[in-house]
Amino acid sequence: MSDTKNPGDKTLQVSSPKTLTLKRRGEQGTVRQSFSHGRTKQVVVEKVKRRSVGPGETAKDGGRDAGKDAPKEAARTAAPGPSATKPVSSRESAPPRQPARPGRGGGVVLRTLSESEIDARAAALADAKRREEEDRQRRADEERARIEAEARARAEAEAARKAEEEARQRQEAEAAESAQSAATPKADPSQAAPVAEKAAPAAPEAAEPAQASARPMRDMRKPPSLDDLAKPEPAPEKPAEKPTEAKAAESGKAATKDTARPAAKPSPARARATEEDDAPRGGRKGAAKVPAAPKTPKGADDRRKGRLTVTKALSGDDERTRSVASFRRRMQRLTGKGSSEPKEKIAREVIVPETITIQELANRMAERGVDVIRLLMKQGAMHKITDVIDADTAQLVAEEMGHTVKRVAESDVEEGLFDDADAPEVLRTRPPVVTIMGHVDHGKTSLLDAIRKTNVVSGEAGGITQHIGAYQVTSPSGGKVAFVDTPGHAAFTAMRARGAQVTDIVVLVVAADDGVMPQTIEAISHAKAAGVPLVVAINKIDKPEADPQRVRTELLQHDIQVESMGGDTLEFEVSAKTRDGLGELLEGLQLQAEILDLKANPDRPAEGTVIEAKLDRGRGPVATVLVQRGTLKTGDIVVAGAEWGRVRALISDTGDKIDEAGPSMPAEILGFNGTPEAGDRVAVVENEARAREVTEYRSRRKRDLMAARTGGTSRSLADMMRDLKEGAERKEFPLVIKGDVQGSVEAIAGALEKAGNDEVSARLVHAGVGGITESDVTLAEASDAIVIGFNVRAFKEARELAARNGTEIRYYNIIYDLVDDVKAAMSGMLAPTLRETRLGEAEILEVFNVSKVGKVAGCRVLDGNVQRGAHVRLIRDNVVIHEGKLSQLKRFKDDAREVVAGQECGMAFENYQDMRKGDVIECYTVEEVKRTL
Template sequence: MAKKQIKKENLNTRPPIVVVLGHVDHGKTTLLDTIRKTNVAAKESGGITQHIGAYQVTISPRGESSSRENLKDDRAQALRTITFIDTPGHEAFGQMRSRGANVADIAIIVVAADEGVKPQTKEALDIVKQTDIPYIVALNKIDKPNAQVDKVKRELADSGVLLEGWGGDVSNVPISAKSGQGIPELLDLILLLADIHELKAEPNVLASGVVIEAHKDSQRGTVVTFLVRQGTLKVSSFVAVGSQYGRIRSLENFLGQAIDQAGPSTPVLISGLSEVPDVGETFSEVASEKEAQEFMNKEKQRRKFIMRIGGENPEVIKKIIIRADVVGSLEAITETLSKISSQIVGLDIISAETGNLGENDLKIAAASKASIIAFRVKVPPLVVQMAERLGVRIVASDIIYELVDGIRVEMEAAVPPEIIRTDLGVVKILATFKQEGSKQIVGGEVLKGPIKGNTMTDLERGGHHMGQGKITSVQMNKVAVDEVPQGKQCGLLVELKGINILPGDVLKIFVEERNSRPLL
């Protein structure tokens, strides 16, 4: 596909693209709504924001939104635009990421100050760490009477996120998405990060970008939201998306207004495709219908090899990317891999193409936690170094059975062990003493025993499971002992992340034995 070469001197500054992630009910939607409502430009233009999966706001230097059309003085020169991706959540963003789509420049992790770090918070943090994009922690609901900002910051530190002022460099802003408190500061911080990272794009090349949303409309047919990353998309352009192509019939901005073109960082609703593409698919403008047809044929060939191998409901999925010298090799490798049948570990071939291994393959592998099979293709030293840095395993060989053996070894390593739990005893907490990070010293009475150190524990409060941790050591009369019998009082050193143990809590102490299982 012929493309104009992107030249450094032709790059222009573009708006930052921001994704908002966080635990359910921590205020993501309210934050986006509050930011959207402050965009005076949208109100004064008479447009009503439509849900197309992304929108833009225009920001003044003071962090206040203003109308670009109505500011005719020198201040208009300083107005800035931010693009927000309004995705349904982590799953959609993860789909884009796993497809190798370069979606967002900056992430905002919303954490409720009255609830703290939750499972989806950790999931969101894992996602942004893997994408290696800068992120801001927005400590929301600070106006609630039960907000505990320092406690949340400590929980974040226990999760490996060190905020500014807490020994780290992760930016954070206390906000109330409901009242708008802290929102101007958050927007200013986004623009500061954008300036630091010097976000640029070439507007005068064939357009390319990512599918944000797509659906069938009863009147207009297939409508798709594109987020343009490079180039300028225009009406009547040919675009290739996945294994289909089409000609752009119409373009609409997030206000529902018809436009002729959309430049870098712009979300735009398009019509002209026949089928609904997947969220996270990349699109590319092509110069002619002939090139579009060639692109589609190549994509159909590539997708032929994407498959799942193994049982219907495997316990673990191992993802694989294959790069080979010719199509015949792809066919031979996938056929040989299909003979490795396991009910425990399934194989997902997420990409299979011909050609040498490149940096983008590694980015996709790292984002998807996939291993790479390289058959009779070059693996440059720089690619090997990058793979080591990203933690991506490459199995390379010119002999198919050696590749398959390498994958089999990975599958065997992925088999979850058989866990046998043995309950030891129960301790009721009578007092709490010292705490440093996740380590807490507590005192209690052994209701059932004996108990000992170097064991696991479930923490229960009022009959509810609160978390799981480790009993590092036990003491009687301030002397370390191997075990404490039933009916005695003792001191315990407990490691438990994110939860403070309270008097009246119950520790249920146990040990686990892990036995390896064969690949069945």
């Protein structure tokens, strides 16, 4: 029967927690491992000290005081004796195993060792220590022999390299001589002897530095410790005049011959890197470089494979290679990043536009973006690198960083387009530009038709001019005059102002039978604002009720004094119907033009103003331009507002195609990429790139202005909430307007903006030139708008789409009909006005509580009458308590429709029962009155 749980187990087990152990103490050290590409790793190894157990020492004491008694035991066991000299076998040293005796705790009790067994064990330990010392000494001898062999190999390699170098130089010299001579002599075999003689004495000389760089001999009486073996050995010194590549090559050859191991051929880049790294720091570039040691053969890498052990760490046969820190220092020296010398600050001239991003500003200053952001944070502004800052902030940042700033504006792209002065010697006399202005239906267009001998009035809808036109007429004296015809309706204020800006002389047409009217006064204001002379033409003098003197008198109220009344303003009595006075009018215009001395330079790029613009389906965008300076030719690249194009054709006012248009000549231009706005200035540029640059700037500015007008992204949440609150109370009438010309659309939009009030207004979803398209109908459907066409029609596809979607399209050709209809529609959106009419008053005499009915007030009508269903107010102590309707009105037991003053009746209110004796009931009616704009 066994004491253990496993019958087959012969292991000695005890139940005591304190087992019989020998504590081993050791020393720790570090060993640096070397890998390829200059990588190293430092590991920790432990060297265990061995101990000897004395004869009188027990297992329990030995585990605690082994380190203290080790020297004493070693001295005692070193004495000669039979147990010290005789080898102890494993069987003799191990005592015979005896059966274990059971203890109290159910375990086993070990017997103690005898003195002879202790002596035998101490002798065995001493013998093992001696053998270990012999092994250590043998390894030291082998290491010393290896170092000497390597030194001899390096010396032989150096000698062989020198011999090969001398032979190579001699062969190169012979080859050069043979190339110069006509006949190539054969090589002399006797030259090999001097080479061998020169190579022989080189071996001892090369061996001297190798012997000097050998590892120092260790004391054989004291074995090398772990710390000594872990210390890196100094690299052997070599002659400075030999290149590193050659040494590495020769070392590899020698290693191949002597050690029979394959050598790794070092690359030139690796050799140069080692040579530069080993160079003394802080030295000059031209200083001598110390060559590096030969590279480790490939076979040496096999030793690093597998797990690091103490034997591998203490072998000491590896060579030092480049460390990571050394490689980093070399790269820092090459790139200059590691130098602590402060770089010189370079001050630059930074061009700063009106707005610039932080990233772009940093790039122009050649600074880091984080430095710019840090500087802005110091000033209390938090920004990202993609944020846009203004020119003032960018200037402060650039000057703070030591740079100079040159401010530029985006509008600089327009410099040189307009208003550059011409030399007086190149100026030529040009025809005058005359604008005809006045009130509607005073005969402006009829007068111009009589001068031009045309019939423009017959083509105008409603008998009024709704477009601005430009014409050129030849006067009886032979000179030419450019006329600009403006509408007289109140909605065309912008057209009249535009005509006054481009004119030289304003002709104010006043009907003799009508006198001065509102648009006449407006025309006078436009002429004064433009600073141009005024000529008065009193029209319709052929009518019986004509009174020219009345016109002269009324003009005095507006500071216009004609010549017949002692003033300086020219006046002419004309009749467009009988053509009376037209010749005198033209002569007077020529006289006024001679006084003004109008001149322009025709030999320069053209400049002008867009009088009118429209979109023709067959010809595309068409702009009527009045040339003011220079000569406009076919093929010129022109810019007008945010649009540009190449002039494809020039059409005169008579419809003829012309090749060029000089100063004061109106012409239609075909070739724009879009419809320009009326009033835009036109200029000829040198190339398309300049045209795109100018138009892109103008388009961007136009978008910014539109965003600013509509609120843009700078509006706060409070602003949007306020607008929503106001919008809930304000109604809008959405419209999509398409017109034939830009001026008409502009006039319609201006008239509709003035038609609204605080409660309702017209909102222009879209306004453009040209026919009504499918996109216009789709936009109107999305915004619940009405499409209005002025002198245009919808395309077939747009009409079909509008019919399917139920979108309303209205057509107009007279502007005041359009404005009146829109006003009427907007008036229907206005809330009606409530008008209150008082009927009478009654006093409550008693209040009765009737079942299934509620409270009923017995009243007497004081004045007026009381009607059933009328509005009532319950007044108590002169305070209105309730407002509602009268639900029941009875006279005795019968329902009454009306009760007059002095009679008594019963009243009941809708949803109200709190009535008291003495309250007064006021009866009235409410009437709704429709409002109009």
